[in-house]
Amino acid sequence: MVRDTFTPGGDSVQNSRPEEIIPPAKDPEHRRVAAATIIGTAIEWYDYFLYAMAAALVFRQLMFxxxxxxxxxIVAFLTVGISFLFRPLGAFLAGHYGDRIGRRKVLMLTLIVMGTATALIGLLPTYDTIGVASPILLITLRVIQGISAGGEWGGAVLMAVEHAPVKQRGIYGACPQIGVPAGLLLASAILAVMSQIAPGDAFLAWGWRVPFLLSFVLIGVGAWIRHSIEESPVFVEIAELAETESAPVKVLFRDHFPLVMVAALIFAGNSAVGYMTTGGYIQGYATDPDGPVGLSRDDVLWAVTGSAVTWLLFTLLAGWLSDKVGRRTSYIxxxxxxxxxxxxxxxxxxxxSVTLFFVGIAFLTLGLGLTYGQQAALYAELFPASIRFSGVSISYAIGAIIGGAFAPMIAAWLVQATGTTSAVTVYLGGMTIIGLAAVLSLRDRSGIPLGPDHEAEQSVSPIRWLSRA
Incomplete structure (x- = not known):
């Protein structure tokens, strides 16, 4: 059997070689893993994005x-960003244990922690009831969400990519990626439905709580689905060979720090723009009764729900495209x-205009999807097997801090300081250019063997100026 693979020091991905030791999984297992990563990730990000949208629509009025x-x-959006500061902690913990005890166990834990924190937010008393304790408890639960989110992504994408056939890593890796817009779609849709069931003051009184309390149900669904899938075949082989790294995070920063930062900047270029909607900024800006737009909450929530569908479709397209033209070209x-x-x-x-509002955010998701769907495969192919969970999780967490963490707060501050959204456009354009520059610095590694028996090949730096040294 022959396959496409990466040649160290070059850009070609069309060289033939024997199949790596890990046999390809059977189609039913592929589909089972793909479904589990989509559903599990969608539930996780439903919880995470629900908070961000509620920060703009509810918490600024009830908790702050x-x-x-x-x-x-500004403080409500600051609490959205604060959780990102704790995502590296989640990434460090999940990376360490994911590289030592397996991807599957870590994913089960992150799902339960995230869902519990989200459901508890739905039970919180407001500021008028318990005073300053209300925002303190809210921020504490948001920090717990951040720790969980920091560990979730790396495990989900490695389960998908390490199970996938080599020529389809992009499309299978896009499965946990589309869980993100699916989570946004679910959160926006449920908030929109509750806004109609409990209109006006009723939404602020109790309607907003229902989507958070729903997380109790989603925990059970997600845990049952994730329990049904097998451990990653790459980790199984690592364990059989007794080659788990005792201190994977230390090795990662000692040997691959420049690569971590380049990978982080790629995601930063995407997440700063994405968090205009997932972070709740555009929703708050467009519905602000004292602002220049003045759209209704229902119209904005349904428009964001529609844009989540286009984001999902283009994310899936990006994974497929990266299998055809390579990760690097699809990113460009x-x-x-x-x-x-x-x-x-x-x-x-x-x-x-609500129609033009939808056109604007839907068109934005075209580029967002095409800079996100291939990220799982790209990240998995960047790092050696023994530290891969740590590498992808920590790069993602750092990129989220640089890009999306405080993007809504920065946008709010820029508009208040300048009186116009032009400064926000410049900021987001600059972040996009940074992401593009980071991609251009890498060689394409599409098809590189992922098993632990190819660690030497995987350890060759894909950064152009380092691989020449």
Whole structure:
């Protein structure tokens, strides 16, 4: 049997060689893992994004109403960003144990922790009831969400990519990626439904709590699904060979720190733009009764729900495209389209037309999807097997801090400081260019063997200026 693979020091991905030791999984197992990663990741990110949207629509009025309206908005978005500071902690813990005890066990734990924290938010008393204890408890639960999110992504993508046939890593790796827009779609849709079931003051009184309490049910669904899948074949082989790394995080930073930062900047270029909707900024900006847009909450939530569908479709397309043209080329196409979307989104949002609002955010998701679907395969192919969980998790967490963590707060501050969204466009355009530059610095590793018997090949740096040294 022959296969496509990477040649160290070169860009070609079409060299033939014997299949690596790990046999390809059977199709039913592929489908089972793909379904489990989509559903499990969607549930995790439903929980995470639900908070971000509620920060703009609810928490600034109920938990931070001891502040002025302008300050409460900024502080509400600040709490969205604070959780990102704890995602590296989750990534360090999940990476360490994921590389030592397996991907599957870590994924079960992150799901339960995230879901429990989310459900407890739905039970929190407001500021008017218990005073300053309310925002303190809210922030504490958001920090727990951040720790869980830091460990979730790496495990999900490695389960998908390490189970996948080598020529289909992009499309299978896109499965946990589409769980992210699926989580956004689910969170937006349920909030929109509750906004109609409990309109006006009823939504602030109790309607917002229902989507959070629903997480109790979703924990059970997600845990049952994840329990049904097998451990990653790469980790199974690592364990059989007794080659688990005793201190994977230490080895990662000692030997691969530049690669971690380049990988992080790639995601930062995507996440800064993505968190305009997933972080709740555009929803809050467009529905602000004192702002220039003045759209209704229902219209905005349904428009965001629709844009999540387009984001999902283009994320899946990116995974498929990266299997055809390579991870690097597909990223270049995506960042160019994302830059165009950044230039267009706020002029369309500022028209005050719900139709043009949807067109703007939907077009933005074209580039967002095409710079996200291939990320799972790209990251998995960057790092050696023995430290791969640590590498992908920590790179993702650092990229989230640099990019998405405080993007909504920065956008809110820029608009308040300048009185216009033009400064936000410049900021997001700059982040997109940073992501593109990071991609251009890498050689394409599409098809590189992922098993532990190829550690020497995997350890050759894909960064162009380092691999020449």
């Amino acid at each position: 109403n001891g502040l002025s309206p302008a300050a409460s908005t 196409i995506g960042f160019i389209l994302q830059f165009i979307g950044v230039l267009a989104v706020f002029p369309l949002v500022n028209t005050g």
